[in-house]
Amino acid sequence: MKGARGAYLTALTVFVGTVVALSAYTLVRQRHDALARGAETAATQARAIESYITQSIFTTEVIAANLARQSGSGVAALQTLLGDAPFVRSLSLIDARGRIVASTARANVGLEFPLDDCYPATSDPAIPRICGPWRGRDFSSGTRGGGAGTDLGFIPMLIEKPGPKRAQRVLIALNPDFFLTHVVQNIDPAESRIDVIRYDDVILMSSDARRRPGEPGGAIGDHFDLRNGDFGPVPADDVHGAGEIGYIRASGLYPFAVVAHVDAASVLADWRSSAFALSATVGTATAIIAVLGAIYVRRRQQLAEQQDALDRLERVNAACVFANAQEGILITGPEGDVLDVNDAFTRLTGYARAEVLGCNPRFLASGTHDAAFFAEMWRDLGHTGHWRGEIANRRKSGEVFHALQTISTVRDDGGAVRQYVSLFSDITDSKRHAEQLERAAYYDALTGLPNRILLTDRINLAIEHADRNKLITAVVFIDLDGFKEVNDTHGHDAGDQLLFALATRMTGVLRKGDTLGRLGGDEFVAVLQDVGSIEGCVEVLHRLLETARMPILVGGVAMQVSASLGVTFFPQTEPTDADHLVRQADQAMYQAKIAGRNRFHVFDAVQDQTARIYHENLERIRAAIRTGAFELHYQPVVNVRSGWVRGFEALVRWNHPERGLVAPLDFLPMIEGHALAVEMGEWVIDTALAQ
16 A cells, blocks of 8 residues: 555656646746747837838928929928828928028028937938927927927928039928827737837837937947847847837938837736636646545555446446536447437537437538538548547528537447547637637728738738739739818718728729728728739729729718829839838829829839939948048159159049959949039048148
């Protein structure tokens, strides 16, 4: 007896240790996965919001360029363009001292703007500069310094653009209310928050009212090279507040970064519930096993005398389980005839026991599954003796329900099949709930169209299909013209009804296989597959334009808007992805708006690539000047008659790390008319004089 007790205690200790170790590993793994999902959520939010703000500021640069070229009569025209740029409050021209000489807001003219808090502190006109936040609505009514709480004020931004005679300084008053409204629409404020910081850790705006614009952002820049568009998870010590997961995404074009914070408690809420349930289950199971083991050891000597009683008890328990189980139980013979069913079977299917005895279970078939489904089921039963899966059955009333079903084969001592025992439970409600959750995650709540997540997946699938079959796919960015006026005049409810009606109409004019999705607000994206050629989608584009401008009756009032479309195509000469195609179509859409709205514009990939190569070359030349990669060669100037050397001509050469000495004709034309030409000239003069 003592030996049996010792063996039992050893086995119990090993078992409990194994269970505890496996449970701990499971909990640690689940916690790691939950935190990884939270980090992925923060990264997605940071990327999306950084891209949105960068694109908006890029659009502002286009408008600012027009202001620099049309500083006189063009101001009135640009005031009209600002109606389509709610992220800009005003555009102003300033002179070298910072005095505003022209502005889309007349009250700003004559004011002097301080330049000492603009970042970066550089005179290079090619680098946009973001200044410290201001209180108020504009320069004429605002004061320097960030606002408190929800008083966001505005953010000045300084850009230099080439003018007819000299470079023009354009001062932009960015509207943080617009960007934070977009942020709130794309995150859950209870679980996430967004900080927009300048490269020098100055807060520009935040969705958290406790974070004041103009205050330090937490020295995040100590861990990231923001000037080179760095990104990644924020170290836990640098996240504002306890229990947060942070991710930073720096803009590659402008000196700001977006930090997304996700509440770790919200991310781990489900994990804590799971951990509690698992701990309770393991503890209860361990206690039960310990009690049963103790009873087993104590009664071991009585097993022989009690064997018959235990056999009777087992049969009684089996009968009790059969009668009282919540799962439906169906027992058939080897040929499939029903031998018995329990009360739960009657409750779940509606068939009484007397109705089904001797029948084949095919009366439950719903017609949902094909012959291959049942062939695989019988193949598994024949090979392993078990089958488990989801199956759609039909109740006596004709209603189809989904069941999680297990079928086991019962064999005699000779291996012949005696019975088949099937247990099933109704999972219709849980399956319907799962479908609702999936729809909420991938579809727009207002229009029922695919949202940004599902739309990105559809574009990637279209890219794969086009690449595999050598076809052309078009991505169309649709932005409604005049929708803001509808909201302001008739209210948001009327605007929502208008959006729903337009989404239905535009879906109706697309071809089968095309996709229409909603990004948010009045922005939609259409994915047109297999257009044949670039000209092949023109008819669809005209149908979309015509559909968008057709009047719609909402609450007895006829409302009418139009649409501006931007179009880009795949394949392209360079590798691309869904986000890149959407950004290209978005850029083309803004060109359509600038051209007068109610039209489409095709993205020019060659022009875009040329512009990117031009800017890359400028950056290489700028870096070469600063790193001393240029050198001067001197050529004597000789008087032919006298033979005297009258002077020397200084010739600049680029000592390129890969190409060797590069002649001036290979790089000087690139900087002609650019501020770098002045910088290069000053370097030549300084170097020649020094030598």
